[in-house]
Amino acid sequence: MIDIALTEEQRDCLQELINVAMGQASDKLARFLNTFVHLNVPNIELVNFDSLPADFTENYAQQNLSVVSQGFYGNEGIRGESLLIYKVNTLDDVAKILGYEPGEISDNEQLTDISSILTTTFLNGLAELIENQLSYSAPRVVSSATSSLDDHLKQLSFDWDLALKVDISYMVTDYSFDCDMVLLIPGEAVKNIQLVLERILKEY
Amino acid sequence: MDLPQINQFLVKEINVGIIVIDAEAKVKFINQFVLSNTDLATDYQEQSLFNLFPELPEKWLKRKIESVFTLNTPAFTSWEQREYLFKMRHTRPITTENDYMAQNCTLLPMSNNADNQPELLGFIIEDATDVCFYQKQLSQTVEKLEISNRTxxxxxxxxxxxxxxxxxxxxxxxxxxxxxxxxxxxxxxxxxxxxxxxxxxxxxxxxxxxxxxxxxxxxxxxxxxxxxxxxxxxxxxxxxxxxxxxxxxxxxxxxxxxxxxxxxxxxxxxxxxxxxxxxxxxxxxxxxxxxxxxxxxxxxxxxxxxxxxxxx
Known part of the structure; x- marks a missing residue:
């Protein structure tokens, strides 16, 4: 396994970039959703492969979850997979938030629609900050009440060594809605991110 | 061949559908793959997307198109949630049961510069009929196995x-x-x-x-x-x-x-x-x-x- 420890400076830099990207994302989302969107300052955490399934098991014990995965890739060898994790009982308002009619589209499609918007808006902002450009695969529901998150983590198409866990809480006026976003990044790509962070740190 | 010619050739010959619209959903371009698999006339330019494809779920898709222009991010549809967006013929009419081509679609924001607000939106339409067919067969087989496994x-x-x-x-x-x-x-x-x-x-x-x-x-x-x-x-x-x-x-x-x-x-x-x-x-x-x-x-x-x- 590749040594994936970020220095304190790199970590602060990444946290700052994520904060700014989140701010921009919430601004854009407010405009699109036509309502005030409040976004908590995200908590970022680097987790290694072994501890993540245990973390999730603890956090989401006894909960019905829906998980949507979306791959991303960009220049300079940056790539990974974003997981958005929802507790099923918090999903009632998604259609309203998106401005859809009740029953207009299936629950799973509401879920992939909102996930794609959250993921791509945030990651596009982050990519812009580091002068990169990202492309995305289509979002997929990888886990629902009938299949487990554990299984998905074990079956990911690439071996990831480090997970950048970003907990976001989106609060939308009149609706409550929150989810966790987790970015899984393979070791090679983490090295590339470190190079980018070093470059940015030098520039300031 | 120069580069624009190569691009033009590939867009014409590739087995992927491409439809380009502006923010008002007026059609700017449709590639050969879409034309070949529909009954569209070639004078489609400047017509509304929703007139050319009356099967489209207008309200929902308009909201989705709006998200692409407002957020400057791509949007997606998958055959797993929605078997197709555009009614198109597919190339397996004999060996599969699908009436229309199963599709994975990407709604791509288009501009000359990635930082600018998008001028146009491109639908990239991939044929997923085979995947859809095999997935259905697989599900049926798994179901049979599950029954035999408990019998x-x-x-x-x-x-x-x-x-x-x-x-x-x-x-x-x-x-x-x-x-x-x-x-x-x-x-x-x-x-x-x-x-x-x-x-x-x-x-x-x-x-x-x-x-x-x-x-x-x-x-x-x-x-x-x-x-x-x-x-x-x-x-x-x-x-x-x-x-x-x-x-x-x-x-x-x-x-x-x-x-x-x-x-x-x-x-x-x-x-x-x-x-x-x-x-x-x-x-x-x-x-x-x-x-x-x-x-x-x-x-x-x-x-x-x-x-x-x-x-x-």
């Missing part, structure tokens, strides 16, 4: 493993909701004699017919399983001891009246049954099985062809 191959009732899994679930449910739950376990009397007299093939026939005959007496929610050899067991949710006892007697008398025809003649099979109802003292479902078995052997000791209710 006793001879008698077609539940096998022991599945029967116990279900008992564990019903036991927990009964405990949680404080509802009655009963079991009947039964064994064919002197099955060895049947085998010795008529042969193993006849023995198999008897097992199959017994399972069918018993199953006729059950409700949808009851579960008959083959516990092993000539021993069977029935889970009876929401059934008290009295109800289970009545059913056990009906099963026993019904089978005793039933003639089973085998090559060498006719067999009358009788059963010894043990009945038990859940009680607060049991903390594990296995305790019910053990006690139902004890009641069953009491029936055997008392002379067979009878039912015993377990009483502590």
């Amino acid at each position: 006793d191959s001879l008698t077609k009732v539940a096998n022991r493993r599945y029967w116990e899994e279900r008992l564990a679930i019903e036991f927990e449910r009964a405990k949680r909701h404080n509802q009655p739950l009963s079991l009947i376990m039964f064994d064919l009397d002197k099955f060895k004699n049947i085998n010795d007299t008529f042969g193993h093939v006849a023995g198999d026939t008897v097992l199959i017919e017994v399972a069918q005959n018993v199953a006729q007496n059950l409700r949808q929610s009851d579960l008959l399983g083959r516990y092993g050899g000539e021993e069977f067991a029935i889970i009876l949710p929401e059934t008290d001891a009295e109800g289970a006892l009545v059913l056990a007697e009906r099963i026993r008398l019904g089978l005793a009246m039933h003639q089973i025809k085998v090559d060498e003649g006719t067999v009358i099979a009788t059963l010894s049954l043990g009945v038990i109802c859940i009680c607060d003292d049991y903390s594990q479902y296995e305790e019910m099985i053990t006690r139902a078995d004890m009641a069953l052997y009491q029936s055997k000791r008392d002379g067979r062809n009878r039912t015993t209710l377990y009483q502590a």
Whole structure:
């Protein structure tokens, strides 16, 4: 396994970039959703492969979850997979938030629609900050009440060594809605991110 | 060929659909792949996307298009949630069941510079008909496997493993909701004699017919399983001891009246049954099985062809 420890400076830099990207994302989302969107300052955490399934098991014990995965890739060898994790009982308002009619589209499609918007808006902002450009695969529901998150983590198409866990809480006026976003990044790509962070740190 | 020519050639020849619209959903460009697989005329330019493709879910798609222009991010549709967006013919009309091409679509923001607000939106339409077809076949196969995995191959009732899994679930449910739950376990009397007299093939026939005959007496929610050899067991949710006892007697008398025809003649099979109802003292479902078995052997000791209710 590749040594994936970020220095304190790199970590602060990444946290700052994520904060700014989140701010921009919430601004854009407010405009699109036509309502005030409040976004908590995200908590970022680097987790290694072994501890993540245990973390999730603890956090989401006894909960019905829906998980949507979306791959991303960009220049300079940056790539990974974003997981958005929802507790099923918090999903009632998604259609309203998106401005859809009740029953207009299936629950799973509401879920992939909102996930794609959250993921791509945030990651596009982050990519812009580091002068990169990202492309995305289509979002997929990888886990629902009938299949487990554990299984998905074990079956990911690439071996990831480090997970950048970003907990976001989106609060939308009149609706409550929150989810966790987790970015899984393979070791090679983490090295590339470190190079980018070093470059940015030098520039300031 | 220069680069623009190469690009133009590929866009024309590639087996991927491309439709470009502006923010007002006026169509700017449609590539050959889409034209070939629809009945569109070539004078599509500046017409509304929703006029050209009346099948599109207008309200939802407009909102989605808006997200691409406002957020400057791509949006997606997948055949798994929505089999197709545009009604197009596909290239497997003979070997698949789909009426239209199953599609994965990307709605791509287009501008000269990635930082600018998008000027146009490109639909990239990928043919997923094959994947969709194989996925459906796979799901059907998995379903068949799941059924065969929980079925006793001879008698077609539940096998022991599945029967116990279900008992564990019903036991927990009964405990949680404080509802009655009963079991009947039964064994064919002197099955060895049947085998010795008529042969193993006849023995198999008897097992199959017994399972069918018993199953006729059950409700949808009851579960008959083959516990092993000539021993069977029935889970009876929401059934008290009295109800289970009545059913056990009906099963026993019904089978005793039933003639089973085998090559060498006719067999009358009788059963010894043990009945038990859940009680607060049991903390594990296995305790019910053990006690139902004890009641069953009491029936055997008392002379067979009878039912015993377990009483502590």
